[in-house]
Amino acid sequence: MLVGREPARVPARRGIDVTLTVPFAELDTMSTPVNPNKALWEKGDFTRIAQSMRESGEALVQRIGVSKGLKVLDLGCGDGTTAIPAAKRGADVLGVDIASNLVAAGNRRAGELGLGNCRFQEGDATNLHPLPDQAFDLVVSIFGAMFAPKPFDVAKEMVRVTRPGGRIVVAIGSRVIRRWSRRF
Numbered sequence: 001m002l003v004g005r006e007p008a009r010v011p012a013r014r015g016i017d018v019t020l021t022v023p024f025a026e027l028d029t030m031s032t033p034v035n036p037n038k039a040l041w042e043k044g045d046f047t048r049i050a051q052s053m054r055e056s057g058e059a060l061v062q063r064i065g066v067s068k069g070l071k072v073l074d075l076g077c078g079d080g081t082t083a084i085p086a087a088k089r090g091a092d093v094l095g096v097d098i099a100s101n102l103v104a105a106g107n108r109r110a111g112e113l114g115l116g117n118c119r120f121q122e123g124d125a126t127n128l129h130p131l132p133d134q135a136f137d138l139v140v141s142i143f144g145a146m147f148a149p150k151p152f153d154v155a156k157e158m159v160r161v162t163r164p165g166g167r168i169v170v171a172i173g174s175r176v177i178r179r180w181s182r183r184f
Contacts, residue, residue: 057081060142064169066091073136073161075125075154076144079105080118086140087118096123096131097144126153134163146172 060082066072068090074083077095079102087093087110095106097120106120123131125141125148139158148154158168 057142058085060140060171061085061089064138064140064167066138071135071137071163073131073139074144075128075139075141075158076147077106077120078102078144080109080120082140082142083118083120084109084113084115087115088113091117091138093118094131094136095120096125096128098122098124125157126150128157128161131161133160134166135161137163137166138169139166140169142169142171145170 062085066086066089070086070091072083072086072091072093074080074086074093074095077083077097078099080095083093083095083106095103095118097103097106100122103120103122110118110120125145139162141154141158145151145154145158158170162168
């Protein structure tokens with residue numbers, strides 16, 4: 001058995017030259033491709049950033065008229081900055097995020113608050129199957145979907161899971177608006 005590390009060269013992109021060093025023992029675990037977007041969001045503790053946005057989540061939910069009985073999908077939900085205030089107003093909320101650590105944090109927060117009408121699950125905004133067609137009255141993505149590498153696929157999925165007459169609310173940054181608007 002070989003023990004140690006052997007460098008692997010990766011072709012340069014945008015002037016960056018990368019050398020990867022992987023222990024031989026880990027090579028067998030690398031056969032499953034890793035979603036780079038998932039890896040990015042699981043790398044840091046984004047719950048710390050979200051803590052500074054809690055009031056804006058509450059204000060948004062009030063402003064868009066979330067009410068009791070509404071079926072809400074929060075896409076790219078993080079740890080629940082928008083989902084939890086929606087559930088506090090009586091909506092039946094599902095938060096979907098690509099990062100398992102943020103999903104766990106959201107479920108933990110909802111549990112601590114006793115919100116049985118709010119749950120979080122891992123999922124990719126570009127492919128929301130197995131969520132059924134036309135299942136939600138309101139689909140929100142507040143600074144979540146804007147980070148998806150395929151915005152057109154995200155938009156199609158948002159429309160697919162929204163019931164006829166339902167609403168889709170998306171908040172994105174100005175640079176992202178230009179990128180999205182070029183695609184539609």
